[in-house]
Amino acid sequence: MHAVEANFDGLVGPTHNYAGLSYGNVASSKNQQVTSNPKEAALQGLAKMKALHDMGFVQGVLAPQARPDINILKCLGFTGSDARILALAAKTDPVLLASCCSASSMWTANAATVSPSSDTLDGKIHITPANLVNKFHRSIEPETTARTLQAVFNNDQYFQHHPPLPAVDVLGDEGAANHTRLCQNYGDSGMELFVFGHYGLSPEKPAPSRFPARHTYEASSAIARLHGLAAERTLFIQQNPAVIDQGVFHNDVIAVGNRNVLFFHEQAFLEKQNLLNKLNDFFNDQPFYPIEVNSSDISVKDAVNTYLFNSQLLSLANGEMVIVVPEECLHNNTVKQYLSELVSANNPITQVLSFDLKQSMQNGGGPACLRLRVTLTQNELNAVNPHCILNDFLYSTLTGWVNKHYRDQLTIQDLSDPSLLHETQLALDELTQILQLGSIYPFQRH
Numbered sequence: 001m002h003a004v005e006a007n008f009d010g011l012v013g014p015t016h017n018y019a020g021l022s023y024g025n026v027a028s029s030k031n032q033q034v035t036s037n038p039k040e041a042a043l044q045g046l047a048k049m050k051a052l053h054d055m056g057f058v059q060g061v062l063a064p065q066a067r068p069d070i071n072i073l074k075c076l077g078f079t080g081s082d083a084r085i086l087a088l089a090a091k092t093d094p095v096l097l098a099s100c101c102s103a104s105s106m107w108t109a110n111a112a113t114v115s116p117s118s119d120t121l122d123g124k125i126h127i128t129p130a131n132l133v134n135k136f137h138r139s140i141e142p143e144t145t146a147r148t149l150q151a152v153f154n155n156d157q158y159f160q161h162h163p164p165l166p167a168v169d170v171l172g173d174e175g176a177a178n179h180t181r182l183c184q185n186y187g188d189s190g191m192e193l194f195v196f197g198h199y200g201l202s203p204e205k206p207a208p209s210r211f212p213a214r215h216t217y218e219a220s221s222a223i224a225r226l227h228g229l230a231a232e233r234t235l236f237i238q239q240n241p242a243v244i245d246q247g248v249f250h251n252d253v254i255a256v257g258n259r260n261v262l263f264f265h266e267q268a269f270l271e272k273q274n275l276l277n278k279l280n281d282f283f284n285d286q287p288f289y290p291i292e293v294n295s296s297d298i299s300v301k302d303a304v305n306t307y308l309f310n311s312q313l314l315s316l317a318n319g320e321m322v323i324v325v326p327e328e329c330l331h332n333n334t335v336k337q338y339l340s341e342l343v344s345a346n347n348p349i350t351q352v353l354s355f356d357l358k359q360s361m362q363n364g365g366g367p368a369c370l371r372l373r374v375t376l377t378q379n380e381l382n383a384v385n386p387h388c389i390l391n392d393f394l395y396s397t398l399t400g401w402v403n404k405h406y407r408d409q410l411t412i413q414d415l416s417d418p419s420l421l422h423e424t425q426l427a428l429d430e431l432t433q434i435l436q437l438g439s440i441y442p443f444q445r446h
């Protein structure tokens, strides 16, 4: 069956800020307290979506979450009017307040794990929202994520939605940031590659010592079971704990796969040879391009700073691929040189496309973090909420919406401003009408 890969990018929310909430994510820690520009952030994301749409790719949009999350603050014992809750939280625990205000749902690679219908036992697309339990500010995303995904992929005939895994460390799940699918053509049965950071139930096994491993083997194997994946087309591979300790908090910061290409740093995986042997067996006599980057060519540090591997590999109609990188890659001479060699070497990647995503990058989110990949047949694509698929009209509506509602600067101190809450709710209420999502936000539901 013919299928295409659609990319669903997260629209950056109006509270985009730099609170330094993600220990182990170098950019997040480094830019703590920097003044953000939510308007620019959202427009940068939309510019990437529009450019990829213009190139003929199917581009979807996922709505941001409602922040500040007043409901969570109420659960944590703050009472009174919304303004009082914000003021009390700011005074009592500013980090807690910032956690309830993060626009982190923009990184939709962490929204869910998605298995295409050609991989699953019942022939449906299976979707499991990630519990994101390792970081408090992200652990409050899954409920609305689930509702959003149900509103976008709203058809029982084609889409099977699972609830997030239980919110415990042993089942820490960061979604598609640690999941890659390799295949010859998108519609084929693929090899699903789950990359986990450590074993939740076996603390004696290898694990990072400095920064947390967010994602467990137990979570990956549960998702594979839930999605009905065939054992012979599923691989569980451990991330190299040494790179987690250097700031590679998700596998998509050090490896990316698309169809028959796996682009990765030599230090990405704990048992690299085992992985390559299994992939060679899977591809058998069909072409497979493992593109391995040595530390002597690009250090892990340069990979983390430029986000070279947090790129999107997109297949063009002629079978060639374009690599979508953040502009930071072209500001580093070694990485820039590497990219020019990559596109002239013997592999399907023939073009480099770069985007200015600085606002997201400063929080550790590059092109690949901003998108959730969903492989769809034509019938499945027809069943997706059409108002969430980008076209020229939706792009101009959304840029107009951002320009109307978003601030162009935001500090941590601004997070307790009751007008910010009001502005955000007004904007998101309008957005649910633009994208025809129904009442997905808690503030719309009571």
Ligand SMILES: N=C(N)NCCC[C@H](NC(=O)CCC(=O)O)C(=O)O
Residues within 6 Å of the ligand: 017, 018, 019, 020, 021, 022, 025, 028, 029, 102, 104, 107, 109, 110, 135, 138, 177, 249, 250, 252, 253, 363, 364, 365, 366, 368, 369, 370
């Ligand atoms: N690699 C992928 N797929 N996603 C990137 C997620 C970045 C996100 N940053 C943050 O949540 C920073 C928020 C702050 O510090 O204000 C995170 O660490 O979870």
